[in-house]
Every structure is written in structure tokens, then in C-alpha cells.
Amino acid sequence: MTRARYTQVSLDSTSYYHCICRCVRRAFLCGKDHYSGQDYEHRRQWVVDRLSVLAEIFAIDLCAYAVMSNHYHLVVRIHQQKALSWSNREVAERWMQLFSGTLIVKRWLKGKTSEAESLKAEEIVSQWRERLYDLGWFMKCLNEYLARKANEEDCCKGRFWESRYKCQALLDEQAVLQCMAYVDLNPVRADMAATPEESDYTSVQQRALKTQGNPEQSRQPKLLALVDAETINSEDEDTICRFRLMDYLELVDGTGRAIRDDKRGAISAQAASVLDRLGIDEKIWLAQMRPRKRRQPVALGTLNKLKEYAEMTGRKWISGQSLVGW
Structure with a gap:
């Protein structure tokens, strides 16, 4: 039975969540629609612009995003204490x-x-x-805005989104990094880009450009930081799991090579070293990063974390426990 989205959010279990939303009626959020021949590429910027606004207003931090042809992915962190301090x-x-x-x-x-x-x-x-720290309201303010704007442009009424957004709890650091890499590699997996840094309208491209000394564009959303030269010496700096930016970029690049070449376990030496330091099994990592035809599990994490989350959200079972390998 379908559950209300708020029942999937347990701040006692985790503050990190993966959200997915897909268009209805074969509608294209962005890119070229091969059925109608129309080009909606400009709509990608709508998503990025709206995320920029919402990230500044809500106590919800953006960790990763990818805007695809007919859907988008977000990885967010709910920062309840920030909202309570206002x-x-x-x-x-x-x-x-x-x-x-x-x-x-x-x-x-x-x-x-x-x-x-x-x-x-x-x-x-x-x-x-x-x-202001409610994920449902954040997604409502994003999706309603985009639906109204798209319907106005298409001169039509009715549903724009296929269903309510899908929500997945990320219960530990490894699950957060795995999901961020999965999101950032979406354009590479879809053969829309050759490399992660060439993947337009993704957080990995935004982070990669920053390492090259390119100034951040004003129309890009603010991302929750990974540890870099600016944050390494700051104890108070808020970062994602205190994980190094360059390690993350190497991890995404190595995983992307393995997926594109369809060579399970054939990962770059740099990324493999990151996996070793995290204590993550390389084969399991790559297996979980592959495109999924089955239903997304509602949570990712170690077996103990999954059991705790099930108890917190009133469930007897969490699908996806067979994927747990660390």
C-alpha cells in the first residue's frame, strides 16, 4: 500500500534523502521530445533557478542534483537545527x-x-x-512552480508530474555517497555526456568547475560543501560527511568508467583507493550503481540502520536488504 511521503522521513534515523520526480504523458521536462519534435532544453534552467531560490529559503541543503530529459534527481539534507535557530x-x-x-x-x-x-x-x-524544514513542502514549492510554468508554455492544463515524488532515506555516510554518485552519473549512463564534468545541469559539473578556478555562476544553486582547500581548516564548516571533494570526484569518475565500459570491477586506481579507505566492497558498489528496472528501495544503508529505520517509520520490513553488503 502506498504510504504518505511524510511517513518516509524520519529525522531520528537520518537527515539525508534522495528524491526523484518524473513527468507524465511522455512529456519532456527538458531536451528534445522525439515524439513532438519540440525542444525544451531551456527548461533545465528553470529547475536550477528554482532550486537556487528554494535552497536559500528552506533549511534544506542540496547535496546533489541531475536534471534529465523527463525527470530529475535530488539528494538533500534536512537541517532542522538551522530552522529552529531562526x-x-x-x-x-x-x-x-x-x-x-x-x-x-x-x-x-x-x-x-x-x-x-x-x-x-x-x-x-x-x-x-x-x-521550512519539511521535505514535502520543499518538493511542493519546486514541482508546483515547474508544472504551472510548463503548462503555461504548452497552453494546456492538467497533471505535469507522473505521481508524487519518490523518496529514499539514506541512512549512513556510504549510502549518501553512493546515491550522490548515482545521481551525478545519470547523464553519463544515459549517454548524454562523455564524462561527469561535461554533464550539464548536474552538481558534479558544478563542483568540478569550482576546482578549476571558474567562478560560480549566480544562477547555480548553493551546494552543501565537500571538504576542500576552503573548508579543510575550518572545524565549524558544514560539509557532507567530512568527505574530501577530490576523493568524491575521483570516485564518480572511476565508477562512471566502470559503468560505461560495462566491466564490473574495472574501476580506476584512484577511485578504488577511495573505496578501500571507506571499507566498501568494489563489486557491490558497482552492482548498486547500475540502472535499476525494479522499484527503488525506500532506504539505503547497513542492515542495522535499515532495521532501525523500519522501526522508526512503523514498518516490519524494508525492501532492498538483499543489496546490503557492507
């Missing part, structure tokens, strides 16, 4: 960048409310605070 005023101002807000909150911001009205305004703001 003042009521900051929460209201952030929320009202996306929505008009209520009259009572607008009056409260101007200091024109009575004591009772102020309490009511603060109650409303408290609800907004919870929504």
Missing part, C-alpha cells in the same frame, strides 16, 4: 518570499498588533518554521 521574524520573512502571508503576520512584522494578535501571529509563524 528568529520568528526571519522565519516570516523567508516564508513570505514564496507566499503572500497572512494579514495578521504582516501587521505583526510592522509592530501594529495587540498582545492577543501577536500570539496568534507567532502561532502561524511557528507552523511556517516547521514547513
